[in-house]
Amino acid sequence: MSVKVFPAGGIAIPHRKGLTEALPIKRIALPEAVVIPLHQHTGAPCKPLVAPGERVVKGQKIGDTDARISAPVHSSVTGRVEAVEPRPTVHGEVLSVVIRREDSEDSGDGIGPVRSIDGLEVTGIIDAVREAGVVGLAGEGFPTHFKWVVTPDFPVDTVLINGAECEPYLTADHRLLVERTGDVVSGLRLAMKATGARRGVIAIENNKPDAIEAARDAVRQWYDIDVVVLGTKYPQGAKKMLTRAVLGREVPPHTRSYQEGVVINNVQTAVAAADAVLRRKPLYEKVITVSGGAVNSPANLVVPIGMSFRDVLSAAGGTSGNFRLVVGGPMTGVGVDDLDLPLTKTVTALLALTPAEYFDGEPGPCIRCARCVDRCPMRLTPNMIVAYIERGDVAMAERIYIEDCMECGVCAFVCPARRPLIQKIKEGKTALAASQARAS
Numbered sequence: 001m002s003v004k005v006f007p008a009g010g011i012a013i014p015h016r017k018g019l020t021e022a023l024p025i026k027r028i029a030l031p032e033a034v035v036i037p038l039h040q041h042t043g044a045p046c047k048p049l050v051a052p053g054e055r056v057v058k059g060q061k062i063g064d065t066d067a068r069i070s071a072p073v074h075s076s077v078t079g080r081v082e083a084v085e086p087r088p089t090v091h092g093e094v095l096s097v098v099i100r101r102e103d104s105e106d107s108g109d110g111i112g113p114v115r116s117i118d119g120l121e122v123t124g125i126i127d128a129v130r131e132a133g134v135v136g137l138a139g140e141g142f143p144t145h146f147k148w149v150v151t152p153d154f155p156v157d158t159v160l161i162n163g164a165e166c167e168p169y170l171t172a173d174h175r176l177l178v179e180r181t182g183d184v185v186s187g188l189r190l191a192m193k194a195t196g197a198r199r200g201v202i203a204i205e206n207n208k209p210d211a212i213e214a215a216r217d218a219v220r221q222w223y224d225i226d227v228v229v230l231g232t233k234y235p236q237g238a239k240k241m242l243t244r245a246v247l248g249r250e251v252p253p254h255t256r257s258y259q260e261g262v263v264i265n266n267v268q269t270a271v272a273a274a275d276a277v278l279r280r281k282p283l284y285e286k287v288i289t290v291s292g293g294a295v296n297s298p299a300n301l302v303v304p305i306g307m308s309f310r311d312v313l314s315a316a317g318g319t320s321g322n323f324r325l326v327v328g329g330p331m332t333g334v335g336v337d338d339l340d341l342p343l344t345k346t347v348t349a350l351l352a353l354t355p356a357e358y359f360d361g362e363p364g365p366c367i368r369c370a371r372c373v374d375r376c377p378m379r380l381t382p383n384m385i386v387a388y389i390e391r392g393d394v395a396m397a398e399r400i401y402i403e404d405c406m407e408c409g410v411c412a413f414v415c416p417a418r419r420p421l422i423q424k425i426k427e428g429k430t431a432l433a434a435s436q437a438r439a440s
């Protein structure tokens, strides 16, 4: 089987997917209460549409805004609004709607009959995706309807469904490719119709042979859709890497894939778009991987938005022993101490990692081995960028392209001194943004 990979940098990492990759996706019991943040996406936060004491039904819109770049949020349970107040999230305090569940049946989810793609207008597709609150579900949170609005300056020829899922442990997209293949293809066809793209591609790493087979079967009737097999190399799922590997197009610094004619959506976003347009189902739940050595029953679970991490871990049989909770994959995720934070649209996984699964030692000084430079897929010099940040010279960090760092974690992974490179680069980006704001 011929495979495609991006050429420069990157690493082979342990997959650690065996705990969940063969397990069918499971639905879990709904929690007693949910906390639904009104800002779970790139762009403007939503304003609340409900007040304390009000009854809401599952799927009801509870927050929205007129801002161009934003996405509404919906209730994931039927119940009563207890509070509308700032609550802590992984990304700081966010105005949130707290809902106590009342209806054990959870009826009234607003899901309509399945519609056909044929005959749908572009504006109808875009409106339905927006109204359902669909955003990039692999972690970026960019509103999908906005991504699908094409401007004359940047015509789109290809829609690429990202099925790489290259981070260790993560298998939710893999299972969706196997179990909801038809909806992945429908989401792709909707994106092609909305953007006017003539070609569709589903790109999957070759460590998921059953997903590749399912996708090939599903696209057999579509002459304009291909399945491309990728080699397993991290970070193959990053947009610029994917565009290079699949289409051979280089996305230069300071530009994005859409400027090279490519719209990229991940697998679960495609499924959510199909649900939104064809079933009128809002995005109030998602599939995440719950894994790691401390989880008693690792699984891929359908989880309502707003459920606490503690409740999700309980639904996976609870945990044993000491662990560190990572929200997202181990390469790009965030370590958190507060298990009562709510799950949002952009969470891909909850990993309860044992001490043997994460590094917890003291970082040492840079020994100038240049491994980080050799492996950086963006051809940056992470050691130099961090040296400038530590000196407080963000202007020099900018000159050597700190803004092109995609925070993939490769440099930190290969660093023998265990330097906190990503943390420093994030701090540098924040300092650079502040200095740019002061200058404007």
Ligand code: SF4
Pocket (backbone or CB within 6 Å): 375, 376, 377, 378, 379, 380, 381, 382, 404, 405, 406, 407, 408, 409, 410, 411, 412, 421, 422
């Ligand atoms: S995190 Fe940034 S600097 Fe480090 S390897 Fe990835 S792109 Fe390069």
Ligand code: SF4
Pocket (backbone or CB within 6 Å): 365, 366, 367, 368, 369, 370, 371, 372, 373, 382, 383, 411, 414, 415, 416, 417, 418, 419
């Ligand atoms: S890999 Fe670590 S020790 Fe080596 S040059 Fe980069 S920052 Fe320094």
